[in-house]
Amino acid sequence: MFKKIDRRIWIALGLILIFPIIFNYTFLQFSVWGVVGDEDSWISFWGNYSGGLISALVAYIVAKTQVKKQYENEMSSKRYTEFISxxxxxxxxxxxxxxxxxxxxxxxxxxxxxxxxxxxxxxxxxxxxxxxxxxxxxxxxxxxxxxxxxxxxxxxxxxxxxxxxxxxxxxxxxxxxxxxxxxxxxxxxxxxxxxxxxxxxxxxxxxxxxxxxxxxxxxxxxxxxxxxxxxxxxxxxxxxxxxxx
Known part of the structure; x- marks a missing residue:
């Protein structure tokens, strides 16, 4: 079972992957009032936007994993020092x-x-x-x-x-x-x-x-x-x- 923080990450990834489909069936298939730009510009924007989100999310996951690993290493080193002392x-x-x-x-x-x-x-x-x-x-x-x-x-x-x-x-x-x-x-x-x-x-x-x-x-x-x-x-x-x- 995933931890709470992990579930949020998977939900975010799922939304990022599902959003293009929703975007296609709403903004691109129909003419929505108030939306500026053609399909190509919106697809380009979405590619940059989603790429930035995914990069930020990957960076967050990597940083979180490194911090957790560093904490575990420090605790393990502390336990070892206390044990032999x-x-x-x-x-x-x-x-x-x-x-x-x-x-x-x-x-x-x-x-x-x-x-x-x-x-x-x-x-x-x-x-x-x-x-x-x-x-x-x-x-x-x-x-x-x-x-x-x-x-x-x-x-x-x-x-x-x-x-x-x-x-x-x-x-x-x-x-x-x-x-x-x-x-x-x-x-x-x-x-x-x-x-x-x-x-x-x-x-x-x-x-x-x-x-x-x-x-x-x-x-x-x-x-x-x-x-x-x-x-x-x-x-x-x-x-x-x-x-x-």
């Missing part, structure tokens, strides 16, 4: 995610070790079923200092070409930032205030998401996706065009 941000974000993954493994290992301590030392001589709730609270309430993500990590994501990947990385960084901040908080059991209550609740919420949300698998998947995107950029730099996903 994201490479440093992709690499730095991948390094950041790998750091987060190792820290999460450390946190999970620390908690597993503490659970083992509770079961074999703290409650060694007790019926563990009677202390299941206490163990659940204790295992998620421990404080642990982990490395926080760099302050500019979120800014790096602005360079990503893949919007879906950007959203996923932002979502994980938000979780990780909250997780590290909550784990670092030391609960004041003797004088617990609103801040203590908030951060203890935050620890339990985030540990629950960690356990039930397959966070480690999510980070691994993000690292794999970043590796794929890095390879696509390298291919683009070699070939001069953006490869398909």
């Amino acid at each position: 994201q490479l440093p941000s992709l690499i730095r974000t991948k390094i950041e995610l790998e750091m987060c993954y190792q820290n999460l493994l450390e946190a999970a290992g620390y908690r597993d070790g503490f659970i083992q301590y509770l079961m074999t030392v703290e409650y060694a001589n007790e019926d563990l079923d009677d202390y299941a709730d206490d163990i659940e609270v204790d295992k998620n309430s421990q404080s642990l200092t982990l490395q926080q993500i760099n302050a500019n990590s979120f800014e790096l994501i602005n360079d990503f070409f893949n919007t879906d990947l950007s959203i996923q990385v932002v979502s994980f960084f938000n979780f990780y930032h909250r997780f590290v901040k909550a784990l670092a908080y030391e609960d004041n059991f003797r004088a617990r205030d609103m801040e203590d209550t908030y951060f203890m609740g935050e620890k339990f919420r985030l540990w629950n998401k960690f356990d039930n949300g397959n966070v480690l698998d999510e980070v691994n998947k993000l690292i794999e996706d970043l590796n794929k995107e890095i390879q696509r950029v390298k291919i683009a730099k070699e070939t001069g065009s953006i490869p398909p996903q």
Whole structure:
């Protein structure tokens, strides 16, 4: 289906081609009052007139096509430049995610070790079923200092070409930032205030998401996706065009 502008062009061409027939059956076949000139002069005039119109129309079509092609080339060049310029941000974000993954493994290992301590030392001589709730609270309430993500990590994501990947990385960084901040908080059991209550609740919420949300698998998947995107950029730099996903 032709676009609106294209339909107008075809209509104009059709009118130009049909007009001689209409002109012949009106002005040339009959004597029309007020029309000056014989048939030959009118045919000569019409030939010059229609030739000028057709030339102008052809020039318009050519110019329009060239402008459109130039715009498409500029947009393609801009997309290519933006695509390959994201490479440093992709690499730095991948390094950041790998750091987060190792820290999460450390946190999970620390908690597993503490659970083992509770079961074999703290409650060694007790019926563990009677202390299941206490163990659940204790295992998620421990404080642990982990490395926080760099302050500019979120800014790096602005360079990503893949919007879906950007959203996923932002979502994980938000979780990780909250997780590290909550784990670092030391609960004041003797004088617990609103801040203590908030951060203890935050620890339990985030540990629950960690356990039930397959966070480690999510980070691994993000690292794999970043590796794929890095390879696509390298291919683009070699070939001069953006490869398909």
